[in-house]
Amino acid sequence: xxxxxxxxxxxxxxxxxxxxxxxxxxxxxxxxxxxxxxxxxxxxxxxxxxxxxxxxxxxxxxxxxxxxxxxxxxxxxxxxxxxxxxxxxxxxxxxxxxxxxxxxxxxxxxxxxxxxxxxxxxxxxxxxxxxxxxxxxxxxxxxxxxxxxxxxxxxxxxxxxxxxxxxxxxxxxxxxxxxxxxxxxxxxxxxxxxxxxxxxxxxxxxxxxxxxxxxxxxxxxxxxxxxxxxxxxxxxxxxxxxxxxxxxxxxxxxxxxxxxxxxxxxxxxxxxxxxxxxxxxxxxxxxxxxxxxxxxxxxxxxxxxxxxxxxxxxxxxxxxxxxxxxxxxxxxxxxxxxxxxxxxxxxxxxxxxxxxxxxxxxxxxxxxxxxxxxxxxxxxxxxxxxxxxxxxxxxxxxxxxxxxxxxxxxxxxxxxxxxxxxxxxxxxxxxxxxxxxxxxxxxxxxxxxxxxxxxxxxxxxxxxxxxxxxxxxxxxxxxxxxxxxxxxxxxxxxxxxxxxxxxxxxxxxxxxxxxxxxxxxxxxxxxxxxxxxxxxxxxxxxxxxxxxxxxxxxxxxxxxxxxxxxxxxxxxxxxxxxxxxxxxxxxxxxxxxxxxxxxxxxxxxxxxxxxxxxxxxxxxxxxxxxxxxxxxxxxxxxxxxxxxxxxxxxxxxxxxxxxxxxxxxxxxxxxxxxxxxxxxxxxxxxxxxxxxxxxxxxxxxxxxxxxxxxxxxxxxxxxxxxxxxxx
Numbered sequence: 022x023x024x025x026x027x028x029x030x031x032x033x034x035x036x037x038x039x040x041x042x043x044x045x046x047x048x049x050x051x052x053x054x055x056x057x058x059x060x061x062x063x064x065x066x067x068x069x070x071x072x073x074x075x076x077x078x079x080x081x082x083x084x085x086x087x088x089x090x091x092x093x094x095x096x097x098x099x100x101x102x103x104x105x106x107x108x109x110x111x112x113x114x115x116x117x118x119x120x121x122x123x124x125x126x127x128x129x130x131x132x133x134x135x136x137x138x139x140x141x142x143x144x145x146x147x148x149x150x151x152x153x154x155x156x157x158x159x160x161x162x163x164x165x166x167x168x169x170x171x172x173x174x175x176x177x178x179x180x181x182x183x184x185x186x187x188x189x190x191x192x193x194x195x196x197x198x199x200x201x202x203x204x205x206x207x208x209x210x211x212x213x214x215x216x217x218x219x220x221x222x223x224x225x226x227x228x229x230x231x232x233x234x235x236x237x238x239x240x241x242x243x244x245x246x247x248x249x250x251x252x253x254x255x256x257x258x259x260x261x262x263x264x265x266x267x268x269x270x271x272x273x274x275x276x277x278x279x280x281x282x283x284x285x286x287x288x289x290x291x292x293x294x295x296x297x298x299x300x301x302x303x304x305x306x307x308x309x310x311x312x313x314x315x316x317x318x319x320x321x322x323x324x325x326x327x328x329x330x331x332x333x334x335x336x337x338x339x340x341x342x343x344x345x346x347x348x349x350x351x352x353x354x355x356x357x358x359x360x361x362x363x364x365x366x367x368x369x370x371x372x373x374x375x376x377x378x379x380x381x382x383x384x385x386x387x388x389x390x391x392x393x394x395x396x397x398x399x400x401x402x403x404x405x406x407x408x409x410x411x412x413x414x415x416x417x418x419x420x421x422x423x424x425x426x427x428x429x430x431x432x433x434x435x436x437x438x439x440x441x442x443x444x445x446x447x448x449x450x451x452x453x454x455x456x457x458x459x460x461x462x463x464x465x466x467x468x469x470x471x472x473x474x475x476x477x478x479x480x481x482x483x484x485x486x487x488x489x490x491x492x493x494x495x496x497x498x499x500x501x502x503x504x505x506x507x508x509x510x511x512x513x514x515x516x517x518x519x520x521x522x523x524x525x526x527x528x529x530x531x532x533x534x535x536x537x538x539x540x541x542x543x544x545x546x547x548x549x550x551x552x553x554x555x556x557x558x559x560x561x562x563x564x565x566x567x568x569x570x571x572x573x574x575x576x577x578x579x580x581x582x583x584x585x586x587x588x589x590x591x592x593x594x595x596x597x598x599x600x601x602x603x604x605x606x607x608x609x610x611x612x613x614x615x616x617x618x619x620x621x622x623x624x625x626x627x628x629x630x631x632x633x634x635x636x637x638x639x640x641x642x643x644x645x646x647x648x649x650x651x652x653x654x655x656x657x658x659x660x661x662x663x664x665x666x667x668x669x670x671x672x673x674x675x676x677x678x679x680x681x682x683x684x685x686x687x688x689x690x691x692x693x694x695x696x697x698x699x700x701x702x703x704x705x706x707x708x709x710x711x712x713x714x715x716x717x718x719x720x721x722x723x724x725x726x727x728x729x730x731x732x733x734x735x736x737x738x739x740x741x742x743x744x745x746x747x748x
Contacts, residue, residue, distance in 0.1 A: 022216045027622050027693055031216065042622060042631075043640035046214055050694035055724075061211045074213035075184070076272055076284040078175060079253060079349055080204040175282055176275070180215070181208040203253075205349070207287060210272075217273035217284075219254065251276035253283040256325035256350050265674065266344050266740075267318055270617065286617075288348045291338035299375030307343060309409045312368065313402055314345050319364055320398045326352055328359035332367050340616075342676065342706050342738070361401060365390025382408045471674055471739045473598045476501060476514040479710035480733035483718050485685055486726035492523035492530030493683050493731035494589075496538040500551065516596040517545055518733050522609050522683040524655070525587030533572050533589040533657050540568040541593065555597045558668050561604055565591065565656070565666045569606075572657030588657035591666075592624060592681045599673040599739055606666045607655050610687050614678040614704060620696040624667065627654035676704055679735045685728035686721050695720070703736065710734055 022031040023046050025039035032040050037047050048057045053070035063073040173183040184207040254274035261268050269285040276282070294311070297303060315331055322328045329351035330336055336348050353359060369387050386404045389395050395404070478499065484491045499516040521537045523530030544564040549556050556564075568591070576586045590607025603611055608626040625631060630649035634640055643649060654664065678700065686692065692700065699720060703713045714732055721730050 023214045024216055026214060026619060028625075029618075029621065034215070038640045040637075040640065041634060042625070043634065043644070044690065044693055052695070052697035055695055055698070060214055063209055074210040075287045076181065076208050076210055077269070077287040077289060077349065078181065078183075078204075078206040078208045079283045079285070080175070080206065081253060081281040175206075175208055180210065180212050181273075181284065182211055183208055207289065208284065210284075219271065219274045223258075251281045251283070253281050256322075256327050257283065257285070259325055260321060260350075264318060264321065265617075267314065267346055269347065269349060285349060288338055288346055291340055291346060291348070293335065294337040294339055294345070295334055295371055295374055297339055297343065298371050306409060309405055311345050313405045313409075315364065315368075316398050316401045316405065319361070322350075323353075323358060325350075326358075328363070329353050332359065332363055334367070334370070344740070360393075361390055361395055361398070362393050365395075382411060471599050471672075473512045473514055473673075474738040474740050475512055475706075475736075476516060476596070476738075477710055477736040478516065478518070478734060479714050480518075480520075480731075481711075481714045481718055482729065482731040483685075483722065485729050486722055488729055490531065491729045492534060493521065493685070493729040494523065494531065494534035494538050495520045495681075495731050495733050496542055497733055498542055498546075512598075514596065514598060515549075515551075516594075516735060517542065517549075518594040518596070518679070518681055518735055520592050520609055520681040520683060520731050520733050521589040521656075522607070522685075522729070522731070523587065523589040525657075529587035530589070532575075533587040536572050536575070537568045537589050537591055537656050540571050541565070544568070545595070549595075555595055555600050555602050555670070558602075558670075561595065561602055561668055562666060565593075565604060565606065566661040566664065569656045569661050569664050573660055576657060586658045588655040590652070590683070591656055594679050594681060594735065596679075596735060596737070599737070601671050601673060601679065602668065603671065604666050604668045606664065607652050608650070609681070609683050612678075612680040612682070612692060612700075614680065614696065614700050615675050616701075616704060617675055620692060620700055622693075623669075623671075627667075628652050673737050673739055676739060677737050678704055679737070681733040683729060683731040685725060685730035686717070686732055688725050688728070691721055691724055703734065706738065710736060 023034055023036060024031055025042060025044050025046065026049075027044040028039060028042040030039060030041040032046060038045055047059065049060055049072075050056065051058045051065040051068060051070055051072055054065060054068040056065065056067045058065045058067070058072050060074075064070065065072050175181040175183065251274050254271050257268060257271035261270050269288055271283055271285055273284040274282065298308070319328065319331060322330055327350040330347050330349070333351055336351065338346050338348055340346060365387055369391065372387075386395070386401070386408065389404075390401070395401050476499065478497055480495045480497050482491060482493050482495055496519045497516070499514065502513040504513060519538045519541055521534035523532070523534035525533060541564055544567055545556070548560055548564065572588060590605075590609040592605045592609040592611050593603070594611060595602040595604075603623060605611060605624040606627060608628050609624075610622060610626070611624045612620055612622050614620050625635075628649070629646060629651045630640075630644040632653055633643035633646070633649075654666075656664070680692070680700065682692075699713070699717045702708055703710060714734060717732065718730050
């Protein structure tokens with residue numbers, strides 16, 4: 022099945038377009054030259070820009086036990102780590118007749134004399150394979166060089182192609198330190214829209230919640246046989262929902278006679294924490310926030326046998342917004358589980374390497390960690406919170422502080438004692454409280470409350486290049502309150518975002534769109550009490566019906582009929598902190614963009630063509646009708662009894678853009694084909710939304726321009742809520 026990149030619906034592999042929203046399943050647009058490029062292409066054939074989808078692959082050989090000791094790892098790396106590059110002439114690159122190299126790992130170790138040099142063994146085995154092929158098929162030296170240059174795939178379906186040089190792969194099999202026991206590669210997903218094997222396995226699991234009952238301490242071993250998951254993938258699956266910003270998402274995983282493979286989102290380009298740590302402009306509160314996140318993650322990692330993940334310096338990274346993230350998970354040695362002393366040593370190492378000055382309270386905590394005086398995560402997090410509070414209340418001068426400053430008076434006040442009492446209660450909770458069953462599904466998850474860090478917005482409308490007047494109208498109303506808590510700043514916000522595209526001829530369309538926006542703004546000013554949560558669905562519905570009735574009454578008073586009746590589309594977003602309500606009528610749209618999921622259309626057009634698609638008609642046929650773009654719903658032409666707006670609610674769990682637009686922008690799949698260039702950059706904290714909108718509208722005028730163009734964007738930046746205990 023092919024998963025639509027726009028609406029996430031599943032489609033048969035033979036489909037060229039999504040059967041739900043009509044998005045192309047074969048082509049996208051190059052983010053550099055904007056010309057058509059296949060989803061499977063590594064580079065744009067027109068300008069050479071890299072356009073492929075890269076995954077981070079972790080590979081373990083069949084003979085490798087993920088929980089083996091470091092000594093065993095070293096021993097195995099010198100003898101059994103061999104690569105067999107199978108040249109398979111009968112499998113060839115489509116249309117070329119050229120053979121493909123498939124990455125395979127020996128299943129059996131031949132009984133031969135002891136080999137001291139593994140790299141020689143690798144070279145010998147490769148040469149033997151080539152010689153075996155030469156004995157069967159006569160090839161020229163030129164053809165032999167071509168064979169050696171053929172693509173290498175991780176899977177027999179030839180979907181995931183290795184991007185690393187073969188020499189690098191051979192070097193790994195020649196033996197690496199224990200920490201690099203698992204081969205790490207970048208691979209190109211040549212069919213990124215195809216459903217992964219892991220998704221299929223997870224969907225086939227009827228009730229994973231049953232696995233949690235009475236087996237919390239051996240959760241991974243229970244999930245492995247019952248869900249058919251390989252041992253490398255299980256920890257990612259258990260953690261990715263509760264630590265979505267920190268633990269990388271696992272895209273695919275499989276285990277066969279060739280080895281064990283896990284594919285993750287690629288974070289290799291993220292900046293190392295160690296390189297950011299020492300920056301002069303990095304506030305100490307940011308460091309305390311990272312320490313708190315690591316402390317919180319530590320216990321969960323130990324639960325799944327991956328505490329080592331926080332002790333590998335190259336594994337600790339941050340994205341452009343300084344959000345902490347792990348590149349991958351590292352398994353603990355079988356005979357030893359990490360402790361808080363190990364975590365403390367890593368923190369001391371980060372301070373030492375970066376040259377970042379430690380002031381008294383933090384020096385004390387790090388010393389207590391290294392000497393084993395802090396035995397629980399709860400104690401550690403309480404200390405970190407106390408330091409953060411002290412940092413906000415007292416202006417420490419690092420030059421006047423030495424490692425011998427250990428004044429115990431700073432450690433606890435009454436509020437800290439309350440925190441310690443809470444921590445003691447949490448410590449008594451059984452580990453089963455780490456997992457629970459979400460009311461929305463049967464997948465084990467962990468509550469990860471988010472808080473709004475910032476809300477930024479911008480709106481713009483343009484007449485276009487062919488219209489004589491602008492029938493679009495938009496409105497943005499926001500209320501922002503900034504707060505500072507123990508570990509940084511947060512924000513309380515609410516916003517009302519509306520875009521309307523009017524219709525009905527000169528001086529009618531703009532009247533209808535303006536009436537709708539202004540009516541809704543007045544309505545929610547009266548019916549959405551300040552400080553309250555989002556209005557309920559019925560309250561939102563009544564506001565839309567009121568706007569419809571206002572326009573309808575004018576039509577009736579002026580005796581308008583048929584195409585002369587004025588009306589308007591509507592898209593509206595109501596935002597309260599991290600909760601959002603979406604409503605729409607007509608063919609104006611709302612999209613969301615996140616780094617994790619890319620661009621998604623979250624409204625479905627109310628038009629004849631889309632109605633036919635929902636009835637099962639192919640998109641090409643549905644939109645070949647002469648009335649395909651005729652609206653099936655709009656505000657104003659008819660009374661409220663026949664109006665059925667779509668209203669949905671969602672919660673923001675990661676940095677998100679909400680893009681509200683008229684069809685002057687969305688026509689011809691302009692956003693779907695060009696979001697990487699004009700939408701994705703706007704998620705950055707450094708991006709200027711107003712300038713970004715102007716560039717987007719300029720581009721839309723060049724490629725569309727036949728209609729008015731209106732856009733309103735709201736950018737929500739979020740982070741885990743440190744006021745809630747997540748353990």
